[in-house]
Amino acid sequence: MNVIETKIKDLLILEPRVFSDERGWFMESFNQRTFEQALEAHQLATPVFVQDNHSLSHKGVLRGLHYQLNPRAQGKLVRVVQGKAWDVAVDIRQGSKTFGQWVGVELSDENMRLFWIPAGFAHGFIALEDNTQFLYKTTDYYSKESERSLLWSDPELAIEWPIDSNTQLTVHAKDQEALTLAQAMATQSLF
Numbered sequence: 001m002n003v004i005e006t007k008i009k010d011l012l013i014l015e016p017r018v019f020s021d022e023r024g025w026f027m028e029s030f031n032q033r034t035f036e037q038a039l040e041a042h043q044l045a046t047p048v049f050v051q052d053n054h055s056l057s058h059k060g061v062l063r064g065l066h067y068q069l070n071p072r073a074q075g076k077l078v079r080v081v082q083g084k085a086w087d088v089a090v091d092i093r094q095g096s097k098t099f100g101q102w103v104g105v106e107l108s109d110e111n112m113r114l115f116w117i118p119a120g121f122a123h124g125f126i127a128l129e130d131n132t133q134f135l136y137k138t139t140d141y142y143s144k145e146s147e148r149s150l151l152w153s154d155p156e157l158a159i160e161w162p163i164d165s166n167t168q169l170t171v172h173a174k175d176q177e178a179l180t181l182a183q184a185m186a187t188q189s190l191f
């Protein structure tokens with residue numbers, strides 16, 4: 001597995017080894033030992049996963065930026081099994097050197113990348129193709145009460161979403177009403 005560091009040290013991009021032959025291809029999409037080794041090599045704590053999520057999004061659907069508050073914070077190991085998405089993680093750990101900074105990565109059924117996002121980050125993505133299927137592991141269970149959404153278009157975050165005037169954007173009402181980073185700080189709903 002190839003490990004790619006990002007500008008935020010806790011966020012890693014993982015590229016599993018793909019074995020292609022005349023039948024098609026094979027890969028270990030998740031291997032606990034390899035994953036642990038990759039994190040340990042970067043002095044990062046190893047999580048335990050308890051839930052797998054699978055979603056389908058039409059082109060232009062933007063989900064996020066989501067997180068769950070402590071003690072139900074979730075780390076997420078995300079990938080796209082069909083289609084293509086632009087995936088974003090935002091550091092919302094107050095006191096972090098990279099607080100408010102984000103990393104974006106393209107995930108697709110072609111590049112087969114996984115993106116490791118630990119607890120303390122808000123997460124979101126936009127589907128760049130129809131029938132984009134996201135499959136991801138989480139380190140805690142879903143908790144509606146703990147769930148929060150940060151505004152994807154917050155100018156302070158200045159996330160460079162790959163959208164233009166032709167993009168038919170679909171954002172759920174709960175994400176349209178999300179708090180800006182400043183509002184979330186004021187209401188103490190961060191980490």
Ligand SMILES: Cc1cn([C@H]2C[C@H](O)[C@@H](COP(=O)(O)OP(=O)(O)O[C@H]3O[C@@H](C)C(=O)[C@@H](O)[C@H]3O)O2)c(=O)[nH]c1=O
Binds near residue numbers: 053065066067141172
């Ligand atoms: C996330 C989640 C949702 N649900 C239910 C609640 C709701 O009725 C329905 C759809 O939920 P949502 O609208 O929250 O789905 P969605 O907007 O896809 O939420 C997800 O977005 C991405 C960006 C993340 O990072 C995830 O952690 C998660 O927050 O599914 C669960 O039962 N379990 C879960 O773990």
